[in-house]
Amino acid sequence: MNKLLLGIGMLLILSACDDNKQTADKSDAANNAAQQEITESTPQTSHAPVATDIDTEVVQARAVIKTFAGTLKGELQAGIKAGGAVTALEICNTKAPQIAEKVATEAGMQVSRVSLKNRNPDNAPNAWQKAVLEDFEIQQAAGADPATLEFSEIVEHDGSKEFRFMKAIPTGGVCLACHGESLAKEVRETITTLYPDDSATGFTLGDIRGSFVVTKRLH
Numbered sequence: 001m002n003k004l005l006l007g008i009g010m011l012l013i014l015s016a017c018d019d020n021k022q023t024a025d026k027s028d029a030a031n032n033a034a035q036q037e038i039t040e041s042t043p044q045t046s047h048a049p050v051a052t053d054i055d056t057e058v059v060q061a062r063a064v065i066k067t068f069a070g071t072l073k074g075e076l077q078a079g080i081k082a083g084g085a086v087t088a089l090e091i092c093n094t095k096a097p098q099i100a101e102k103v104a105t106e107a108g109m110q111v112s113r114v115s116l117k118n119r120n121p122d123n124a125p126n127a128w129q130k131a132v133l134e135d136f137e138i139q140q141a142a143g144a145d146p147a148t149l150e151f152s153e154i155v156e157h158d159g160s161k162e163f164r165f166m167k168a169i170p171t172g173g174v175c176l177a178c179h180g181e182s183l184a185k186e187v188r189e190t191i192t193t194l195y196p197d198d199s200a201t202g203f204t205l206g207d208i209r210g211s212f213v214v215t216k217r218l219h
């Protein structure tokens with residue numbers, strides 16, 4: 001149990017780091033919603049400067065997420081294999097903040113995760129993120145593979161441009177131990193204690209668990 005608490009403590013530290021970004025985002029939620037109206041659509045012509053900008057940023061954002069997600073998933077799988085969900089929590093969440101911070105800093109981008117059914121209240125989406133998540137759900141209901149769902153835009157923000165990118169996170173088999181329909185007693189109890197408002201269970205294979213969010217202030 002101590003190990004599990006330590007692991008979840010790490011999670012809280014991780015989310016505390018994320019808080020700064022999230023809080024900044026949320027305080028801007030109203031602005032963001034307003035700014036969606038002046039969102040620049042992505043021109044399809046390759047010679048337009050904005051198209052060049054957004055294409056470059058999208059490639060970089062995908063790489064940041066791939067590194068973060070790939071490493072995180074690898075750690076999760078190794079942890080579960082070694083000692084179950086409790087060990088996975090500890091291993092994964094010791095390394096997750098380091099990985100996230102490293103890849104994000106290198107790319108000059110902010111990285112976070114959000115969900116319509118979040119476990120940590122800090123991972124609740126702001127206005128524009130919620131709209132994108134809802135659109136992902138609509139696209140999946142219409143038959144789209146969640147693994148392919150992405151969103152990108154560049155908006156005017158405080159007199160400069162902000163790049164925004166989201167990529168849907170499908171629920172894999174390894175996720176069900178902590179997000180599925182039936183959790184082990186110890187896992188459920190600990191999660192309930194630490195996240196009394198948890199709504200991140202009941203997922204099944206292939207559901208959209210949430211989304212990665214990458215933002216970057218462009219100069």
Ligand code: HEC
Nearest residue numbers: 011015085088089113115118119120123174175178200210
């Ligand atoms: C060992 C337990 C465990 C496993 C396995 C696990 N998660 Fe989580 N997950 C958590 C916890 C705990 C949080 C809350 C983290 C925090 O406090 O920020 C979380 C948070 C998240 C979030 C952020 C949104 C939210 O609900 O707060 C996403 C997205 C997510 N998990 C996706 C996944 C995916 C996808 C997988 C499988 C690849 C997975 N998780 C596997 C325990 C787990």
